[in-house]
Amino acid sequence: MPPSSVSSPAAPPGRYRLVVLDFDGTLADSFGWFCGVLNGVADRYGFRRVAPEESEALRGMSAAAIMRQLDVPLWKLPLISRHMHALMARDIAAIRPFPGVPELLEGLATDGVTLALLSSNSRANIQRVLGPTNAGRVAHYACGASVFGKAGRLRKLLRRVGVPAAETLCIGDELRDLEAARAVGCAFGAVAWGYTTAEALRAAGPDLLFERPGDIGSLVGCRSRPSAAP
Numbered sequence: 001m002p003p004s005s006v007s008s009p010a011a012p013p014g015r016y017r018l019v020v021l022d023f024d025g026t027l028a029d030s031f032g033w034f035c036g037v038l039n040g041v042a043d044r045y046g047f048r049r050v051a052p053e054e055s056e057a058l059r060g061m062s063a064a065a066i067m068r069q070l071d072v073p074l075w076k077l078p079l080i081s082r083h084m085h086a087l088m089a090r091d092i093a094a095i096r097p098f099p100g101v102p103e104l105l106e107g108l109a110t111d112g113v114t115l116a117l118l119s120s121n122s123r124a125n126i127q128r129v130l131g132p133t134n135a136g137r138v139a140h141y142a143c144g145a146s147v148f149g150k151a152g153r154l155r156k157l158l159r160r161v162g163v164p165a166a167e168t169l170c171i172g173d174e175l176r177d178l179e180a181a182r183a184v185g186c187a188f189g190a191v192a193w194g195y196t197t198a199e200a201l202r203a204a205g206p207d208l209l210f211e212r213p214g215d216i217g218s219l220v221g222c223r224s225r226p227s228a229a230p
């Protein structure tokens with residue numbers, strides 16, 4: 001049976017001392033903005049434009065498959081990524097956290113869960129979108145990870161924070177987020193509101209699948225299981 005907003009045997013509620021959050025598509029509602037700038041970026045860097053009827057199919061693919069589909073050479077990826085982040089800085093006022101995200105961060109932090117943010121985006125963009133109160137609830141930032149470099153950054157983050165992978169839940173909206181969590185041995189909770197479709201995420205077998213931000217706190221918070229605290 002596909003996982004839904006329920007805990008699997010591998011991921012009982014209250015087990016996690018550390019929650020590592022992705023940013024774009026997980027906390028930040030940036031997909032509409034991304035679609036709006038993508039074809040301009042395609043023209044600038046010489047990869048294929050996306051037709052409107054094609055974008056839903058791309059949402060079912062991994063980042064690597066999307067790059068193949070659009071003829072994006074791997075060597076251009078850091079340049080494209082940097083340019084995208086500069087465009088987002090220009091347009092930052094248009095990017096908002098998803099409804100429910102402030103409450104989610106507040107609830108987890110109040111429950112004693114340590115929060116970290118692992119993103120390919122820049123720390124400046126992230127902190128401007130979240131605002132000081134939300135950003136202040138995140139204890140550790142690992143920003144500017146390369147598109148396919150999240151596993152390495154996650155490993156370093158866990159060492160820095162001092163929490164084992166077995167007590168860490170990563171939450172994200174893309175298959176590369178799931179792959180990074182798996183590579184390091186962390187549980188993974190997929191969100192159904194991001195860049196990648198819920199169907200594609202479900203097919204990859206996440207430990208949890210969240211339908212809305214409000215579902216996360218009750219499943220991973222410590223309050224219901226005080227014995228999970230160190």
Ligand SMILES: O=C(O)COP(=O)(O)O
Nearest residue numbers: 022023024118119120121
């Ligand atoms: O901005 C990006 O390149 C993607 O950012 P993310 O890792 O938070 O999804």
